[in-house]
Amino acid sequence: MPFVALKNGRIYSHKIEYNLVDHCNFSCDECSHLSPFMASRKQDLEQFVEDLSRLAQVYRVRRFRFVGGEPLLHDKIVDFVDAVKQSGLAEIIEVASNGVLLDHAKDDLFRSVDSLSISWYPDPRFSKDVLVRAKSRCDEFGTRLRVARINKFRRMQVGQPLEDERLVSEIYRSCLIAHTWNCQTFYDGNFYLCSRPLYTQAYQRLLGSEVENLRHIDGVPLHEPNLKSRLLDALQKTTALTSCRYCLGTVGRYQTWRQLPLTERRKPQSPGALPNEDVATIRLRGILGWRAMEKLILNVWPSARLARALNVVLTAIAGH
Ligand code: SF4
Numbered sequence: 644m645p646f647v648a649l650k651n652g653r654i655y656s657h658k659i660e661y662n663l664v665d666h667c668n669f670s671c672d673e674c675s676h677l678s679p680f681m682a683s684r685k686q687d688l689e690q691f692v693e694d695l696s697r698l699a700q701v702y703r704v705r706r707f708r709f710v711g712g713e714p715l716l717h718d719k720i721v722d723f724v725d726a727v728k729q730s731g732l733a734e735i736i737e738v739a740s741n742g743v744l745l746d747h748a749k750d751d752l753f754r755s756v757d758s759l760s761i762s763w764y765p766d767p768r769f770s771k772d773v774l775v776r777a778k779s780r781c782d783e784f785g786t787r788l789r790v791a792r793i794n795k796f797r798r799m800q801v802g803q804p805l806e807d808e809r810l811v812s813e814i815y816r817s818c819l820i821a822h823t824w825n826c827q828t829f830y831d832g833n834f835y836l837c838s839r840p841l842y843t844q845a846y847q848r849l850l851g852s853e854v855e856n857l858r859h860i861d862g863v864p865l866h867e868p869n870l871k872s873r874l875l876d877a878l879q880k881t882t883a884l885t886s887c888r889y890c891l892g893t894v895g896r897y898q899t900w901r902q903l904p905l906t907e908r909r910k911p912q913s914p915g916a917l918p919n920e921d922v923a924t925i926r927l928r929g930i931l932g933w934r935a936m937e938k939l940i941l942n943v944w945p946s947a948r949l950a951r952a953l954n955v956v957l958t959a960i961a962g963h
Contacts, residue, residue: 647878648947650703654874657951658706658825659733662686662838663714663723669741669766670903673796673895675820677842678712679908680849685717686830692726694829694865699730701871704825707733708760710838715744724755742769745777753784760789764900797963798895798921799839802850802913804888810922815883817930818892819961823954827878833862836877840886847889850913860885893961894927926961933957 648655662676663686670679707727714720720738727736737758745761753759759781763769774790781788805811820826821836828838835841840861847854861884863870863877903911914921937953 646941646945646947646950647875648950650947653701653703654871654878655703655947656825656827656878657704657954658708658827659702659704660708660710660826660828660838661691661723662711662828662830662841663709663717663720664712665842666716667712667741668716668743668768669713669764670908671764671796672901672903673798673800673898675796675799676710676712676838677800677846679903680846680911681712681842682845685719686723688719688722688726690831691723692730694832695726695730695732697865697870698829698834699732701874702732704733706735706737706758708737708739710739713741713744714738715740715748721749721751721755724752728755741766742773742777745773750780750784753780753786756786758787758789761791763790763792765794766902793963794900795897796900797891797893798898798914799891800846800914801889801891803852804854811883811887813927813931814890814892814894814922815887816881816934817894817927818887819930819958820893822934823957829865830858830862832865833858834865834874834877835862836880836884837886839890840884843886843889846911849909849911854889855885857886891922893963894923894930896921896923930957930961933960 665678665681665684667674667678672679709720709723715738717723724736724738727733735757736755737760738752738756739760739762741764742761743766759777761774761777763774778788780786805814815821818837826837828835828841830841840857844854844857863873867873937957940953941950
């Protein structure tokens, strides 16, 4: 399973993410963070600093990425960026945005982050003009700019829990979000392998299903003893999360990007009980084959750099 590196007695990972807000100014169908269905919530700076300080005792990352929802909806975003800098947790701080609010962002934001990552959706609220202005401000403040054009999302949502244990395990083991892209996160005193445990229960409620408290079940408490060994266990876990029963990971079939109307956000249509036909089987088999080869290689040459290089190659081959 995922290669975990230790450096100077701390766990070292390529990336960690933080959901600065739960809500978004877009409502993309199949948003991996289920933002269209979440109530507005901005994270509390005090809780963030408490969790961050605890995590920084045992964890280091190359890149700390603020995500959402849309992180620019948080008016204190620069304070959060400063807190990460002070914690020493990360080498690079990045904000991921759909770009729509960039014209309203203060210079302080461009000055304080190392990298701005824009997901450019086919939506008239973001245009090349906004991008040109953002690029000029990035150039002025020495901020790296990354732009990805996105016009399709993979299906992730599942109406009812998957009952096929083997399929759940395969979806988990093939999941690029958890094991290749390092989309680990923390939220209200807990660390998570991915952000789905944060939002699945609320989404299922909208569908009319009561499910377990996934934040509790799949979370690793940050403020209890032996944090490092509990985090290592979570990062190297070979069995699926409970949340994986409600998720197709990164092997759902593509669907064209679209914005959900308000009616569907308030009362989502159930994606159906039998999503097996929505699984891209060749992709699933291909990623599992890669995982087996990756394990063999890393058993022979256990190296964080090699593990990262293999992740880059897998992403280039498998795409998003
Ligand atoms: S819930 Fe499971 S399959 Fe879905 S993103 Fe998280 S780890 Fe991957």
